[in-house]
Amino acid sequence: MEIFINNEKIDFNFNEQELIGSAVNTISSKLKKENRVLCQIKIDNVTIPEAKENEIFSFPLGSIKQMDLKAETVENLVLNSLESLNLLLPELIKAINKTADLHREGDERAAKNLFFTTLEAMEIVPAILTNIRATMNLEFEHIKHGDSNLKGLEEGMLSAISLIYEAQKNEDYVTLADVLEYELSPNLSSWFDAIPVLKKRCNGKD
Numbered sequence: 191m192e193i194f195i196n197n198e199k200i201d202f203n204f205n206e207q208e209l210i211g212s213a214v215n216t217i218s219s220k221l222k223k224e225n226r227v228l229c230q231i232k233i234d235n236v237t238i239p240e241a242k243e244n245e246i247f248s249f250p251l252g253s254i255k256q257m258d259l260k261a262e263t264v265e266n267l268v269l270n271s272l273e274s275l276n277l278l279l280p281e282l283i284k285a286i287n288k289t290a291d292l293h294r295e296g297d298e299r300a301a302k303n304l305f306f307t308t309l310e311a312m313e314i315v316p317a318i319l320t321n322i323r324a325t326m327n328l329e330f331e332h333i334k335h336g337d338s339n340l341k342g343l344e345e346g347m348l349s350a351i352s353l354i355y356e357a358q359k360n361e362d363y364v365t366l367a368d369v370l371e372y373e374l375s376p377n378l379s380s381w382f383d384a385i386p387v388l389k390k391r392c393n394g395k396d
Contacts, residue, residue, distance in 0.1 A: 210249050211247025214228070214247065228259055229260050230259070268392050269389065269392060289305045316347060340388075343384065354366060
């Protein structure tokens, strides 16, 4: 059995009865000391999704021929996340504004369909920001943006999302359209403008 990290074969003492999960944890601990983390696992050329990891990790190393691991520095992962936001936010803002327009036009069916397709993306944004803040030990309240700071911006986003879910639950589409267009959309536009600020902080620049 062979193990590769970023296409480079590594020396790894193992026995065939050791579990795959145990080996991955050992390697992950060593990478952590180098400020690197695992971001992809392949077993015999098959990428393992996160949902399948527990199942695969319970197999012995002797049951596989090759394990390919991809590792990235923490900083690179964060910068990649910011780049994902850079691409996601403009499209999400367009979809949010279109949803609001459809509600006002009375096309509830089309509005609901578009709204549900944007839900996952809407939830991804705060998740990415929370991960960036925790990973880089950033204090959003100390990072200014416009007349406020990123903590205030984050609180505004979460408040808008909460109001949106409440309006959707109550089938209050007038309020839903207003919150989408006048609260969440401007908030996400401000986050888009704040991405360069976050990139500088993550690169160690003030």
